[in-house]
Amino acid sequence: MKEELFISGRDIPNTDPFLHIWHWQIPIYLYLGGLAAGILFFASLFTILGREKEMPTTVKWGPFLVPGALVLGLFMLFLDLKHQMYFWRLYMTVRFESPMSWGAWVLMFITPLSFVWVASYLRELIPSWNWKYKWLWTVEGWVIKNRMVMAWVIIFLAVILGIYTGILLSAFNARPLWNNSILGPLFLVSGMSTGVAAVMWMSKSHEERKILSRIDLLLILIELFFITHMIMGALAGSQVMIQAASLFLGGEFTVSFWVFVIVLGLLFPATLEILELFGYKIPVAIPAFLILLGGLVFRFIMVEAGQITRYLY
């Protein structure tokens, strides 16, 4: 039996023939959110573990990227809104059922915290830095005294932020490719891995780089495991799930997914990091750049591909 479906008289912009309501801004938003979450997670983790001395870039320098990333990310989200003048409505209510709502709120808390985190290290890192007003000195003293508390709050928010970047997509039952429970953890791990890669690239200490490289290797393995899990889960699912997975298995996203995400973004940098462990000299910029690029491409592919998957009836 053959079934064909014609939709006559409908050619709505951004909806027909395929849904394309989220554009390039959303993958960048998700990417920057994940990257920021990854950097903040490890900055606070090593603070909690009391290893700031050993990991100065992770704890002190890396977070300098975060405020910029978060503000730019929020700006990307804003750019893709169609009714921009009403943006403030987002912050007039909290709706826990809507990931878009609680995610926006998490960003509202974690962004200022990241500014405070960075500011509290300014004087230590830039000796010539001077706070202009007296009250800023008082605040700084208070923040430094309570840094541990802040680290716990940030680590908690960072995990939520990282997971949110995946749940924003996975909460849509109408888009079968996204609608799986592994996407939240997958985006979290992928975000962490890009965060570690960025810090690794910045770090000047060989010892620190080595620790970061091992963490990154572990994260890449977990990510590969989650991706396998996602595809197998889809293949074992209903017809719409199978069709969603087939976009990566012979469908139109096959090449971009396997070449840019799996091979160049995960397997190749992982191999370089393993070689590094065995003592080969590899410029850190190569694996770090590939991981950062792979993460970005992954989000672009997921957002694009997910939108064209739908229910069949």
Place this chain on the structure above:
Amino acid sequence: MRYAMAIDTRKCVGCSDCVIACQTENNVPLGYCRDWITETVDGSYPNVEIELRSERCNHCDNSPCVRCCPTGASHIVEGGVVLVEHGLCIGCGACIQSCPYDARYSHPEGWVDKCTFCNHRVTKGEKPACVSVCPTKCMYFGDLDDPDSEISNALKNRKHKVLAPEAGTKPHIFYLI
């Protein structure tokens, strides 16, 4: 009270009058529509079966579009009708992603638009524009909670289905088959 619509796929001829009526009644911008015609062809010649359906927002009971809206712009009013409050909508598109029927679109002015079951007519006791113009009278509209309403009778006497029931949305547009 629970409003619903039943559409007779055996009477519909796919003339698109309902589409035009809706566009006129609701000032739908050029190039957009809140309802549309779908044609499903089953089998191959000479055993072909065609089904024509006038589709629109299903005013779902378990509506993902209302759930995922971050501002509460998408909401449910009396009779189970799902509406969008323009002044609350930020145009984030979450509800468009969440609808298994692609029944929503982004209005050129920024907010999200879709079928309202002609709430402005229905609250005055009239029928939705699409129902009132259908030349084959293949659409039935009314209150499901009233056992004597046009729609309750239509569903009592005929076999019917809803679209993508597996999406779990509990749609309230029924197709008589």
